[in-house]
Amino acid sequence: MSRTDPRYLRYVALGDSQTEGLGDGDEVAGLRGWADRLAEHLVRHSPGLHYANLAVRGRLAREVRTEQLSPALALQPDLATVVAGVNDLMRPRFDADEVAGHLEAMFAALTAQGALVATLTFPDLTRLIPLARPLGSRVIALNARIRDAARRHGVAVAETTGHPVVTDPRLWSVDRLHAGPLGHQRIADAVAHALALPGSDDSWTRPLPHESPASRWRSVSGELRWAGTFLGPWLGRRLLGRSSGDGRTAKRPLLLPVRPRQDTADGRG
Known part of the structure; x- marks a missing residue:
């Protein structure tokens, strides 16, 4: 299907927690996320669109390839998104060539x-997490x-790097x-x-309206709270060889119809 005829029947999303939708919804009401939002955009111009989301939190690029690629191919998508690699970035042993090799294979x-395949580049994590400077x-x-x-493969790339708004904390x-x-809405739009x-x-x-920066004390105390609440448990899982995705499966493994949905720009329904 060419980009000049943007009508799609089958959209399949592959990836990790971001594509699964963490941060947008919850486990009770359900996760939405940028891939769901993209599907909702697509169906407005592609009536009859069916959508599957194979993403599972915590997955490395290698695991996305080994666990999700074959099921994705079996669904015969005319549009697919492949986004993975952040979990690899945060592991002690990181090989950019190896990670990119798994992405390229997909x-x-x-x-x-x-x-038609789309992916995206990743923002500068150090602007969000100063402790992640390395x-x-x-x-x-x-x-x-x-x-x-x-x-090399004619894949569309959403370039999130180079736009300051991408690391605005209000998107995260x-x-x-x-x-x-x-933030999920901005990714879908990108x-x-x-x-x-x-x-x-x-x-x-486009940037969000100006907001006064926090005081140095608030910034330091915020970093300490973040480290205790999120960094500590994450490191603990790594030391124990565990993942947030252990025992989890894809939230939408089958191609299902998509209902059109109208939202305000900030993602509230």
Whole structure:
């Protein structure tokens, strides 16, 4: 299906917690997330669209490939999104070439079957998490490889890097690792723009209204609270060899119809 005829029948999303929708909804009411929001955008122009979301939190790029690629191919999507690598970035042993290799293998397999594929680059985590400063060079390296792999396979790339609004804390949930509702909407809008979908534009890059910065004391105390509430448990899971996705399966493994939904710009229904 060409980008000049943006009508889709089958959209399949592959990835980890961001694509699953953490930070947008909850376990009781259900998770929404940017892939759901993109599907809701698509169905307005593609009546009859069916959508599956195979993403599972905590998955490394290798695991996304081994667990999700075959089911995705079996669903024969004409549109797929592949977003993975952040969990790899945060592991002690990180190999940008290895991670990008898994992503490229998914790009190649999906595009070879005729799907249009979209992905995105990752923001500078150090602007959200000062303690993550050592990861800055990893993000740059992985983003460069994602762009190269995408170019080789005709994959659309939503370039989140270079836009200051992407690291505005108001787009992120309190754990700073997952987008909040507004952030998920911006990601969906970025991918829609990269795909040149009807009704999409670059408004997702625009900054939010100015907000006075927090005092130094509030910033320091906030960092300490964040470390105790989120960083500590995350490190504990790593030391024990556990993942937040242990025992979990995809929230939407089958292609199901999508209902059109109208939202305000900030993600509130």
